[in-house]
Amino acid sequence: GAGRGPADLLDDVRRSGQRFDTAVAAMPVEAWGATVQTRRGPWPAAMLVWGRLREVEVHHVDLAAGYRPADWPEAFAQRLLHEVVTGLAGNPAAPAMVLRFDGAASELVVGDPEGAPTVTGPAPELAAWLTGRGAGELLTVEPDGPLPNPPEWI
Known part of the structure; x- marks a missing residue:
């Protein structure tokens, strides 16, 4: 159709x-x-x-x-982010990373956090990047370097 x-x-x-x-x-x-x-x-x-x-x-x-993803309600973006990270946890192709989103008291971890880059930014931007709906322009990586390359979502 x-x-x-x-x-x-x-x-x-x-x-x-x-x-x-x-x-x-x-x-x-x-x-x-x-x-x-x-x-x-x-x-x-x-x-x-x-x-x-x-x-x-x-x-x-x-x-x-x-x-745009920035238009997503914050609660929606956070729930989507948690869902995507949960899916990545069981995916051997997912790179190790630690995710921090603005205002969160905790971190979301994919793989072994030891030595993994920390990616920080707004929850909608993180969720958009992990779902292939954004390039992560507003995200920062520590130590300084490129964003990890997550596997295709769904």
């Missing part, structure tokens, strides 16, 4: 959002504890709302229509 015109695409997005809202509102409480099958494997039903929000926010940036 990507070849459709903008009005048709927008209508489709709006209608799918309405269907999602209706389905979420109709979910009985006990159903949120179920496991659902997704294209990436089983997932707790309770994570579906987060998954939808993640898809909308990340792909909104992908449209290159003026919405």
Whole structure:
């Protein structure tokens, strides 16, 4: 359907959002504890709302229509950052690094932190860089050097 015109695409997005809202509102409480099958494997039903929000926010940036990772709500950017780092922890292709985002009292660690570079910056910028939605222009690396090269996200 990507070849459709903008009005048709927008209508489709709006209608799918309405269907999602209706389905979420109709979910009985006990159903949120179920496991659902997704294209990436089983997932707790309770994570579906987060998954939808993640898809909308990340792909909104992908449209290159003026919405940037800096426009992500801070809570969204921090949750996305934690999710991406959790995924990197099990990926042998992920370089070791320590991540610090503004205002955080703790660090996020990928691999062995001993000798690993520390990458610091705003949570949206870190999340954008790790998901391939930004080059990390606002990030700093200590010791001074290039940003690590994270593997492709999803």
